[in-house]
Amino acid sequence: MPKKDPDYAGNKRNRILQAAIEVFSQKGFFGSKVSEIARASGVADGTIYIYFKSKDDLLIALFEEKMDEIVVEMRRKVNEYTNPLDKLKAYIENHMKLLEGEAGLIEVLQVELRQSSKFMKDYTPVKFFEYLDILSGIIEEGKEAGLFRLDMNVRVARRIVFGAMDELSRTYILSKRKNYHPSVTASEVFNLLADGLRAPGAENSGHV
Amino acid sequence: MPKKDPDYAGNKRNRILQAAIEVFSQKGFFGSKVSEIARASGVADGTIYIYFKSKDDLLIALFEEKMDEIVVEMRRKVNEYTNPLDKLKAYIENHMKLLEGEAGLIEVLQVELRQSSKFMKDYTPVKFFEYLDILSGIIEEGKEAGLFRLDMNVRVARRIVFGAMDELSRTYILSKRKNYHPSVTASEVFNLLADGLRAPGAENSGHV
Amino acid sequence: MPKKDPDYAGNKRNRILQAAIEVFSQKGFFGSKVSEIARASGVADGTIYIYFKSKDDLLIALFEEKMDEIVVEMRRKVNEYTNPLDKLKAYIENHMKLLEGEAGLIEVLQVELRQSSKFMKDYTPVKFFEYLDILSGIIEEGKEAGLFRLDMNVRVARRIVFGAMDELSRTYILSKRKNYHPSVTASEVFNLLADGLRAPGAENSGHV
Amino acid sequence: MPKKDPDYAGNKRNRILQAAIEVFSQKGFFGSKVSEIARASGVADGTIYIYFKSKDDLLIALFEEKMDEIVVEMRRKVNEYTNPLDKLKAYIENHMKLLEGEAGLIEVLQVELRQSSKFMKDYTPVKFFEYLDILSGIIEEGKEAGLFRLDMNVRVARRIVFGAMDELSRTYILSKRKNYHPSVTASEVFNLLADGLRAPGAENSGHV
DNA sequence: TATGAATGAGACTTCATTCAT
DNA sequence: GATGAATGAAGTCTCATTCAT
Numbered sequence: 001m002p003k004k005d006p007d008y009a010g011n012k013r014n015r016i017l018q019a020a021i022e023v024f025s026q027k028g029f030f031g032s033k034v035s036e037i038a039r040a041s042g043v044a045d046g047t048i049y050i051y052f053k054s055k056d057d058l059l060i061a062l063f064e065e066k067m068d069e070i071v072v073e074m075r076r077k078v079n080e081y082t083n084p085l086d087k088l089k090a091y092i093e094n095h096m097k098l099l100e101g102e103a104g105l106i107e108v109l110q111v112e113l114r115q116s117s118k119f120m121k122d123y124t125p126v127k128f129f130e131y132l133d134i135l136s137g138i139i140e141e142g143k144e145a146g147l148f149r150l151d152m153n154v155r156v157a158r159r160i161v162f163g164a165m166d167e168l169s170r171t172y173i174l175s176k177r178k179n180y181h182p183s184v185t186a187s188e189v190f191n192l193l194a195d196g197l198r199a200p201g202a203e204n205s206g207h208v
Numbered sequence: 209m210p211k212k213d214p215d216y217a218g219n220k221r222n223r224i225l226q227a228a229i230e231v232f233s234q235k236g237f238f239g240s241k242v243s244e245i246a247r248a249s250g251v252a253d254g255t256i257y258i259y260f261k262s263k264d265d266l267l268i269a270l271f272e273e274k275m276d277e278i279v280v281e282m283r284r285k286v287n288e289y290t291n292p293l294d295k296l297k298a299y300i301e302n303h304m305k306l307l308e309g310e311a312g313l314i315e316v317l318q319v320e321l322r323q324s325s326k327f328m329k330d331y332t333p334v335k336f337f338e339y340l341d342i343l344s345g346i347i348e349e350g351k352e353a354g355l356f357r358l359d360m361n362v363r364v365a366r367r368i369v370f371g372a373m374d375e376l377s378r379t380y381i382l383s384k385r386k387n388y389h390p391s392v393t394a395s396e397v398f399n400l401l402a403d404g405l406r407a408p409g410a411e412n413s414g415h416v
Numbered sequence: 417m418p419k420k421d422p423d424y425a426g427n428k429r430n431r432i433l434q435a436a437i438e439v440f441s442q443k444g445f446f447g448s449k450v451s452e453i454a455r456a457s458g459v460a461d462g463t464i465y466i467y468f469k470s471k472d473d474l475l476i477a478l479f480e481e482k483m484d485e486i487v488v489e490m491r492r493k494v495n496e497y498t499n500p501l502d503k504l505k506a507y508i509e510n511h512m513k514l515l516e517g518e519a520g521l522i523e524v525l526q527v528e529l530r531q532s533s534k535f536m537k538d539y540t541p542v543k544f545f546e547y548l549d550i551l552s553g554i555i556e557e558g559k560e561a562g563l564f565r566l567d568m569n570v571r572v573a574r575r576i577v578f579g580a581m582d583e584l585s586r587t588y589i590l591s592k593r594k595n596y597h598p599s600v601t602a603s604e605v606f607n608l609l610a611d612g613l614r615a616p617g618a619e620n621s622g623h624v
Numbered sequence: 625m626p627k628k629d630p631d632y633a634g635n636k637r638n639r640i641l642q643a644a645i646e647v648f649s650q651k652g653f654f655g656s657k658v659s660e661i662a663r664a665s666g667v668a669d670g671t672i673y674i675y676f677k678s679k680d681d682l683l684i685a686l687f688e689e690k691m692d693e694i695v696v697e698m699r700r701k702v703n704e705y706t707n708p709l710d711k712l713k714a715y716i717e718n719h720m721k722l723l724e725g726e727a728g729l730i731e732v733l734q735v736e737l738r739q740s741s742k743f744m745k746d747y748t749p750v751k752f753f754e755y756l757d758i759l760s761g762i763i764e765e766g767k768e769a770g771l772f773r774l775d776m777n778v779r780v781a782r783r784i785v786f787g788a789m790d791e792l793s794r795t796y797i798l799s800k801r802k803n804y805h806p807s808v809t810a811s812e813v814f815n816l817l818a819d820g821l822r823a824p825g826a827e828n829s830g831h832v
Numbered sequence: 833t834a835t836g837a838a839t840g841a842g843a844c845t846t847c848a849t850t851c852a853t
Numbered sequence: 854g855a856t857g858a859a860t861g862a863a864g865t866c867t868c869a870t871t872c873a874t
Contacts, residue, residue, distance in 0.1 A: 012858090161372075171367050196400070198293075257871080444742030449865090450865060576812070583787025612817060613712075
């Protein structure tokens with residue numbers, strides 16, 4: 001029987017990471033003080049600097065590590081299906097569902113990741129690109145399978161899908177989780193993106 | 209005849225606003241120093257405080273006033289058409305086109321507006337909602353005209369459209385304006401949103 | 417008639433410099449807090465950073481500017497004489513006399529200049545070398561005039577002269593200005609260095 | 625029979641002391657971190673506090689103990705001679721020679737001892753005075769033997785001798801041990817101090 | 833109005849020291 | 854004795870804002 005939690009250090013590091021998510025998500029990166037994160041983690045200010053080089057480094061570590069978990073999980077979920085449309089649906093549903101379990105994390109990723117390029121010289125959000133790559137993969141497969149339009153740039157399309165989900169996430173979060181419930185909007189996103197705005201019988205010519 | 213531009217003060221105020229757009233868009237709100245904006249405007253630091261109560265206030269004024277111009281312009285452009293699909297196309301094209309003429313402004317609106325809720329207690333981006341309302345209006349009209357799906361929540365749909373455009377704007381900006389040229393992606397957005405991902409002949413049943 | 421002291425800024429900068437000399441000389445560079453220097457100057461902490469880039473920079477500025485004044489004054493004093501021995505005497509007397517008027521400054525120069533090489537990457541105390549060069553010049557002249565030994569490395573000799581003076585300065589300062597009064601020790605230094613330890617009649621052979 | 629070196633603790637204490645000399649000499653007292661000394665000693669940070677009360681205490685212990693060794697050695701060397709001039713020569717040569725074997729130690733003693741009075745309230749460098757006392761003794765003897773000038777304050781003279789040596793040590797160290805080789809400068813110091821700057825035939829009157 | 837030197841609160845970060853193991 | 858993770862006091866520096874001119 002171990003005298004102490006063998007995971008002790010990792011434990012503390014993780015507590016800091018979790019507290020950072022909480023605090024960053026509520027006040028934003030610049031609005032958050034290192035001492036607040038320390039207090040929220042139940043450690044001393046200096047302890048944070050044992051595990052992270054700087055406040056910036058803490059944010060980046062948070063991006064990388066949490067995104068990694070999300071990427072792994074998303075890959076697993078998507079691969080439960082074979083049909084590209086099913087995969088797309090799974091991607092969208094899973095993305096929106098994260099909002100419920102990991103609201104703070106998503107909030108940080110959304111807002112801070114976006115502005116990070118402004119103040120962090122040469123930080124490339126590698127894991128975020130991996131997350132988008134899953135989406136590209138699905139769209140490619142769909143095109144190859146003849147299910148998706150061929151006249152569609154995959155890199156643009158994936159951004160459209162992602163942007164739509166992302167905007168709804170943000171709206172849900174900013175509305176203090178009152179409106180646009182993720183599980184509802186997920187299917188709206190899928191429907192609209194899969195089949196377009198147009199009414200089934202509406203004519204298709206003249207545009208595009 | 210006045211010796212100096214009677215619009216001098218307004219002129220100076222505007223110079224500050226323009227400089228703020230430039231500086232904020234390059235370094236982000238928190239990365240920008242008031243003195244940098246002063247230098248870029250060609251005024252003294254203190255002068256900024258004659259026209260704006262605080263740095264926060266400067267950002268808000270920028271949001272409101274510039275968004276107002278954009279809203280007015282967008283209304284004009286959209287009202288050149290009567291068919292809701294044409295209006296939607298105009299909205300998307302115009303939105304993406306702003307990226308070319310007013311890149312800095314859009315960048316600020318995108319990134320800073322999003323995080324502003326974190327550090328500005330009770331600021332409601334009224335003008336931004338007006339901008340979205342134009343989109344809602346188009347979608348409502350489309351539904352009424354029987355052109356758009358009826359099984360579609362307008363508030364959700366407008367966010368999907370906006371999110372898609374927004375993500376592509378961001379990508380264009382972050383790629384240093386190299387990839388995803390707005391005028392090209394505008395039609396991709398319209399195509400995909402109007403008609404969906406699905407290939408024309410692909411079966412529609414089983415999903416949704 | 418100027419409404420304000422035209423020398424105002426220079427005045428404030430100088431007040432900071434003087435306060436820094438005072439504080440550094442009493443507590444050493446590392447023992448001195450920027451806020452103490454601010455208080456001693458009668459300015460706010462931040463004001464120091466208007467005139468100096470950093471605490472290190474303040475020390476360097478102090479070295480350079482004050483040493484420059486000293487070098488100029490020393491050159492003037494030494495050039496009142498033509499005989500190298502007289503010049504040497506003037507150099508030594510003047511050096512020791514500085515201790516009375518500019519005790520704090522000398523103390524800072526002595527102690528901090530010496531350790532500065534440890535913590536300031538690549539700072540070369542140019543002005544200090546100029547000060548030593550005056551001494552070299554005197555010794556060179558003395559050799560050329562046949563007054564000083566020819567079997568003497570000038571660069572080593574100047575360090576011997578300087579080191580002797582310097583050690584006495586330090587001792588005087590560390591004794592809280594009680595013993596080894598500069599004006600007395602100046603002539604001891606001159607006598608000993610000019611004529612050596614040896615008693616006038618003592619035999620000279622057998623050694624060296 | 626003990627399983628481990630009975631001198632183990634003393635050994636560890638000494639390793640810390642040696643490491644401290646190395647680290648202090650390279651970075652200065654304030655530039656050195658306790659953890660660096662720990663690493664250099666191959667012990668844990670906390671271990672240092674078993675042997676020394678504080679970082680200050682470590683420096684003082686280093687002064688006292690190492691100076692003690694030097695004093696003992698110097699006394700032995702000097703006492704190999706009986707003639708005060710020979711003793712003086714031995715003192716100077718030995719002092720300069722230390723630079724080769726114990727460069728780091730001398731560097732610490734020189735720079736840090738000097739500034740220690742600034743930050744260590746009431747620390748008296750007893751051993752350093754003993755070192756100087758050896759020099760006083762030699763000069764006294766020389767005066768008594770009629771070999772050295774009688775019109776010479778011993779306490780001042782010893783500082784002159786010490787200062788000259790000290791300055792050359794410093795120069796040698798700061799030049800990264802390239803110029804002013806100790807064994808060469810030692811004899812220059814002796815010559816100049818024993819017989820003065822003046823050329824053998826140069827007139828002696830008018831000055832002093 | 834305009835200026836810009838001055839202010840000073842407060843942030844990030846360091847590191848000597850402690851103490852449970 | 855030995856360890857080294859944790860602590861938290863304290864310092865340097867920044868920068869939004871003010872105000873006398």
